[in-house]
Amino acid sequence: xxxxxxxxxxxxxxxxxxxxxxxxxxxxxxxxxxxxxxxxxxxxxxxxxxxxxxxxxxxxxxxxxxxxxxxxxxxxxxxxxxxxxxxxxxxxxxxxxxxxxxxxxxxxxxxxxxxxxxxxxxxxxxxxxxxxxxxxxxxxxxxxxxxxxxxxxxxxxxxxxxxxxxxxxxxxxxxxxxxxxxxxxxxxxxxxxxxxxxxxxxxxxxxxxxxxxxxxxxxxxxxxxxxxxxxxxxxxxxxxxxxxxxxxxxxxxxxxxxxxxxxxxxxxxxxxxxxxxxxxxxxxxxxxxxxxxxxxxxxxxxxxxxxxxxxxxxxxxxxxxxxxxxxxxxxxxxxxxxxxxxxxxxxxxxxxxxxxxxxxxxxxxxxxxxxxxxxxxxxxxxxxxxxxxxxxxxxxxxxxxxxxxxxxxxxxxxxxxxxxxxxxxxxxxxxxxxxxx
Ligand code: 4AD
Ligand code: MG
Numbered sequence: 001x002x003x004x005x006x007x008x009x010x011x012x013x014x015x016x017x018x019x020x021x022x023x024x025x026x027x028x029x030x031x032x033x034x035x036x037x038x039x040x041x042x043x044x045x046x047x048x049x050x051x052x053x054x055x056x057x058x059x060x061x062x063x064x065x066x067x068x069x070x071x072x073x074x075x076x077x078x079x080x081x082x083x084x085x086x087x088x089x090x091x092x093x094x095x096x097x098x099x100x101x102x103x104x105x106x107x108x109x110x111x112x113x114x115x116x117x118x119x120x121x122x123x124x125x126x127x128x129x130x131x132x133x134x135x136x137x138x139x140x141x142x143x144x145x146x147x148x149x150x151x152x153x154x155x156x157x158x159x160x161x162x163x164x165x166x167x168x169x170x171x172x173x174x175x176x177x178x179x180x181x182x183x184x185x186x187x188x189x190x191x192x193x194x195x196x197x198x199x200x201x202x203x204x205x206x207x208x209x210x211x212x213x214x215x216x217x218x219x220x221x222x223x224x225x226x227x228x229x230x231x232x233x234x235x236x237x238x239x240x241x242x243x244x245x246x247x248x249x250x251x252x253x254x255x256x257x258x259x260x261x262x263x264x265x266x267x268x269x270x271x272x273x274x275x276x277x278x279x280x281x282x283x284x285x286x287x288x289x290x291x292x293x294x295x296x297x298x299x300x301x302x303x304x305x306x307x308x309x310x311x312x313x314x315x316x317x318x319x320x321x322x323x324x325x326x327x328x329x330x331x332x333x334x335x336x337x338x339x340x341x342x343x344x345x346x347x348x349x350x351x352x353x354x355x356x357x358x359x360x361x362x363x364x365x366x367x368x369x370x371x372x373x374x375x376x377x378x379x380x381x382x383x384x385x386x387x388x389x390x391x392x393x394x395x396x397x398x399x400x401x402x403x404x405x406x407x408x409x410x411x412x413x414x415x416x417x418x419x420x421x422x423x424x425x426x427x428x429x430x431x432x433x434x435x436x437x
Pocket of ligand 2: 362
């Protein structure tokens with residue numbers, strides 16, 4: 001026990017700096033196998049997994065017996081000498097001199113055998129400990145860091161928008177309603193209306209937080225609660241908005257490649273596909289997207305409808321980078337979108353579709369800055385003018401061209417990690433049929 005008391009506590013991800021030294025690790029038993037005089041303990045501590053080799057001749061008989069009986073996910077502290085090992089995925093292993101059982105785990109429900117998705121989702125609180133989930137959530141955290149750094153380092157002011165809101169932003173059909181004293185409130189679908197006001201106060205702003213959509217769709221791309229970052233810039237038009245979106249997405253991918261390569265390898269992600277994400281991205285109009293769909297065998301794709309997941313997949317397969325599709329039919333887009341001065345049927349909006357069939361990751365565009373046009377848009381969308389009076393004020397007092405977009409974090413994580421479904425991209429997903437754990 002003396003070594004345990006004196007050896008420094010080190011995290012697995014820092015172990016490379018301690019070659020040849022005696023250290024203590026604090027973690028959990030991930031896996032174990034034994035052969036005669038040796039026990040091989042795979043110990044994880046939240047930053048990585050390391051093989052700890054317990055040789056009978058190096059430890060007391062009590063410690064050897066203890067090590068042989070530790071159950072999966074028991075909490076353990078292990079002391080030993082750090083040794084270079086070329087066969088190890090992390091390049092090092094631990095030659096154990098002492099083991100302390102902090103807390104023995106009961107029989108662990110998640111075993112190396114295959115489990116069904118429903119079972120794993122019911123055990124999400126434990127599933128997070130597995131190496132794949134660990135890699136995904138660490139990449140998610142890196143993506144979020146990259147998002148914040150990008151805006152913080154480029155002159156944007158963070159504006160926290162409210163979660164309780166009095167009215168809809170992205171259509172009335174997918175609003176979560178909640179009691180608010182004597183009234184009703186809605187969980188925010190987007191902070192956009194608020195960052196538009198803030199852009200007139202601060203120039204370049206962004207909000208970043210959870211967003212709610214009562215989507216009655218059980219697709220692999222829809223969550224009911226997801227995280228969205230929404231930059232908004234005064235004096236920006238659609239072209240500048242697209243330039244920013246492109247630069248921003250390149251930055252995110254580059255940061256993940258720089259800091260989370262090991263995690264991408266755990267996920268067996270094809271890294272060359274991510275390395276190809278460089279500026280410029282292809283830009284096509286909605287009309288050109290329709291042509292692509294028709295040429296791809298969907299001859300009767302109608303003009304004037306929004307694209308679903310299947311259409312997005314077909315279009316994305318034409319490119320090895322994200323594609324920007326701009327100028328959709330105004331009729332199918334939100335009331336706040338500026339109409340194209342060259343064709344009143346079109347909106348000055350843009351969607352960014354991720355490659356490899358991961359769907360729309362960004363939606364945005366230039367905003368209607370003309371008070372009268374906006375008033376008539378509210379009417380055609382049957383939205384109550386009264387509820388938007390504060391929003392209309394932005395057009396009354398020094399209205400300027402402005403633009404912005406929203407990037408969905410979970411779809412971005414799904415794309416970068418190469419995941420089929422968004423349910424694994426957030427620690428505790430909220431789906432139409434899942435509110436627990
Ligand atoms: O295209 P959306 O609805 O755009 C807006 O909300 C704008 N107000 C943003 C803006 O201009 N400030 O949503 C933006 C992005 C989508 O491209 C997608 O990545 C993500 O948010 N998203 C969802 N992600 C997961 N589950 C859902 N139900 C999502 N709905 C949208
Ligand atoms: Mg959209």
